[in-house]
Amino acid sequence: KEVEKNNNTIANLINNKLHEHNIKSFDIVGAIGAGKTAILEKITDRLAQKFKILVICGDITTRVDADRIQKKNVDTIQINTGRECALNAYYINKVINNIDLCKYNIIFIENVGNLICPAEFLLGMDKRIIVVSTTEGEWVVEKHPLLFKMSEIAIINKIDLVERLETDLDKMVNDAKEINPNIEVILTSTKTDEGIEDLIKKLNLK
Amino acid sequence: KEVEKNNNTIANLINNKLHEHNIKSFDIVGAIGAGKTAILEKITDRLAQKFKILVICGDITTRVDADRIQKKNVDTIQINTGRECALNAYYINKVINNIDLCKYNIIFIENVGNLICPAEFLLGMDKRIIVVSTTEGEWVVEKHPLLFKMSEIAIINKIDLVERLETDLDKMVNDAKEINPNIEVILTSTKTDEGIEDLIKKLNLK
Numbered sequence: 001k002e003v004e005k006n007n008n009t010i011a012n013l014i015n016n017k018l019h020e021h022n023i024k025s026f027d028i029v030g031a032i033g034a035g036k037t038a039i040l041e042k043i044t045d046r047l048a049q050k051f052k053i054l055v056i057c058g059d060i061t062t063r064v065d066a067d068r069i070q071k072k073n074v075d076t077i078q079i080n081t082g083r084e085c086a087l088n089a090y091y092i093n094k095v096i097n098n099i100d101l102c103k104y105n106i107i108f109i110e111n112v113g114n115l116i117c118p119a120e121f122l123l124g125m126d127k128r129i130i131v132v133s134t135t136e137g138e139w140v141v142e143k144h145p146l147l148f149k150m151s152e153i154a155i156i157n158k159i160d161l162v163e164r165l166e167t168d169l170d171k172m173v174n175d176a177k178e179i180n181p182n183i184e185v186i187l188t189s190t191k192t193d194e195g196i197e198d199l200i201k202k203l204n205l206k
Numbered sequence: 207k208e209v210e211k212n213n214n215t216i217a218n219l220i221n222n223k224l225h226e227h228n229i230k231s232f233d234i235v236g237a238i239g240a241g242k243t244a245i246l247e248k249i250t251d252r253l254a255q256k257f258k259i260l261v262i263c264g265d266i267t268t269r270v271d272a273d274r275i276q277k278k279n280v281d282t283i284q285i286n287t288g289r290e291c292a293l294n295a296y297y298i299n300k301v302i303n304n305i306d307l308c309k310y311n312i313i314f315i316e317n318v319g320n321l322i323c324p325a326e327f328l329l330g331m332d333k334r335i336i337v338v339s340t341t342e343g344e345w346v347v348e349k350h351p352l353l354f355k356m357s358e359i360a361i362i363n364k365i366d367l368v369e370r371l372e373t374d375l376d377k378m379v380n381d382a383k384e385i386n387p388n389i390e391v392i393l394t395s396t397k398t399d400e401g402i403e404d405l406i407k408k409l410n411l412k
């Protein structure tokens with residue numbers, strides 16, 4: 001409880017700092033392999049000309065995700081958490097204090113692939129985007145209610161596979177809305193680009 | 207550290223108790239939606255006539271997995287962990303103390319869908335089986351070395367999708383062997399039944 005209180009205090013500091021610099025910020029959480037990096041690749045592809053973007057990637061080990069996104073001409077920072085199952089506000093605050101915030105308009109964080117632990121740590125971002133995919137089984141939403149409650153946007157990715165897998169997509173969408181009536185559910189595929197424009201509109205980046 | 211020491215003491219108690227009753231035991235860990243329950247459905251389908259099986263399912267919420275496996279005429283127990291990202295030895299010990307161990311020859315545990323937290327908690331089972339699938343991206347193995355080090359068997363499931371997804375299966379197999387040269391890697395599909403017989407043989411259940 002003490003840790004959570006500290007974490008939330010730091011998260012508020014981070015959010016204030018980013019607002020002072022007019023930076024919009026998003027925390028992307030999701031299941032392992034749901035497509036968080038692939039979605040960030042699509043977003044940065046379309047926005048890197050118009051906005052100055054920083055992407056912070058979290059994983060227990062490797063630089064795989066940062067190396068993929070770096071190819072899209074945006075600044076990336078990879079954080080390795082060792083045995084910890086989620087990023088926390090300390091990690092993010094350390095990064096924020098060591099960069100020149102004037103350089104950026106948008107910050108995306110790709111959290112560690114995990115649908116449980118990120119619920120414990122707010123990161124001080126404006127919005128939280130949760131990503132699940134059609135390959136994880138139609139129960140993945142109802143099994144992880146807490147993160148859906150805490151997110152503003154839910155992405156159901158890999159809809160190009162729905163016919164092949166016969167996944168009950170309606171159930172996934174209904175479960176998300178039942179858990180959080182205010183959540184915005186967007187269906188995407190990074191293979192066909194379906195839903196990517198819709199997602200970018202819903203980020204309200206003008 | 208204290209918690210881990212306690213946990214391991216209890217895990218040893220559990221393992222001794224099961225050995226006294228000649229019970230073989232397996233802890234199945236894996237990514238969310240990798241196919242842990244689907245594999246257990248296949249295993250119990252084939253073994254329920256010959257062996258008396260108990261399956262303990264762990265999830266933060268719902269009874270979805272236990273309800274699916276119960277249809278296979280085996281005893282199941284569902285544990286809901288609330289906000290905890292993995293089962294631990296306390297949970298298992300409580301279950302073991304409340305059942306008649308003489309009734310069973312084999313116990314399977316399906317752990318919470320998560321490739322990080324289960325590494326912290328041994329459950330006192332004979333073997334640990336880690337399940338990943340071709341849909342999570344080919345980096346899923348190298349990103350989660352600790353659990354692969356701690357497992358005796360690695361299952362790469364959903365191989366029926368390899369052609370469609372163009373997943374680099376060789377990389378996944380090589381990464382697993384690099385992290386843990388003793389690990390037994392088995393390729394399966396619960397859609398085509400490929401690899402299921404091989405898996406059952408490797409469990410050495412005679």
Ligand SMILES: Nc1nc2c(ncn2[C@@H]2O[C@H](COP(=O)(O)OP(=O)(O)OP(=O)(O)O)[C@@H](O)[C@H]2O)c(=O)[nH]1
Binds near residue numbers: 342
């Ligand atoms: N068919 C299909 N495959 C996809 C889609 N999006 C991502 N993938 C594949 O899914 C796998 C995982 O994608 P990533 O972008 O690495 O997923 P991630 O959520 O960032 O994974 P982690 O960071 O490791 O948790 C890769 O093999 C991608 O090619 C999609 O819309 N359709």
Ligand SMILES: Nc1nc2c(ncn2[C@@H]2O[C@H](COP(=O)(O)OP(=O)(O)OP(=O)(O)O)[C@@H](O)[C@H]2O)c(=O)[nH]1
Binds near residue numbers: 271
């Ligand atoms: N194509 C294909 N789909 C599979 C295979 N195995 C499982 N699935 C599908 O993958 C989804 C998830 O399977 P589950 O058995 O629920 O996976 P799980 O690991 O038990 O999931 P959680 O307990 O929720 O973490 C379901 O929609 C299954 O039908 C397979 O070998 N091939």
Ligand SMILES: [Mg+2]
Binds near residue numbers: 036037038065110
């Ligand atoms: Mg990623």
Ligand SMILES: [Mg+2]
Binds near residue numbers: 242271
């Ligand atoms: Mg399951």
